Amino acid sequence: MATTQSRPLRAFAEYIRQNEVGLTERWMKAVFDDVELSDADRLTYDQLSDHVPDITESICAALEQQDLDEVEPEIERMARLHGKLRWKQGYRIDELVRELDLFRQVLMGAIVHYAEEHPQFTRRYEERARHFIDEAV
Secondary structure, three states: OOOHHHHHHHHHHHHHHHOHHHHHHHHHHHHHHOOOOHHHHHOOHHHHOOOHHHHHHHHHHHHHHOOHHHHHHHHHHHHHHHHHHHHHOOOOHHHHHHHHHHHHHHHHHHHHHHHHHOOOOOHHHHHHHHHHHHHHO
């Protein structure tokens, strides 16, 4: 059962779900524009965005449950799959880390945007959301 305190994080998780396409497109643009990610240029849209929905859903679950221990095994599984796939696609480890950092930056921007539109999403909730995203990505 959701407590009053958890509702802002649940609402933010729903915001991420509703804006997943836009967030993914923003991340894809950042990846394609990044000169350090030359291997990304060889990938199709589908190849590049392949694990984003699963990663996003894991982050949303962590935000809703406010319990990383419960969702961490799934997050780790998704990260391993993503890493193996990128390795097969010719990525170096530094490129994979950079790609994930760009995704993290997009999500951090989403926190700021959401907080600006929702005054009840206080700095305390922003910090908690950042924590869950940092741990997941």
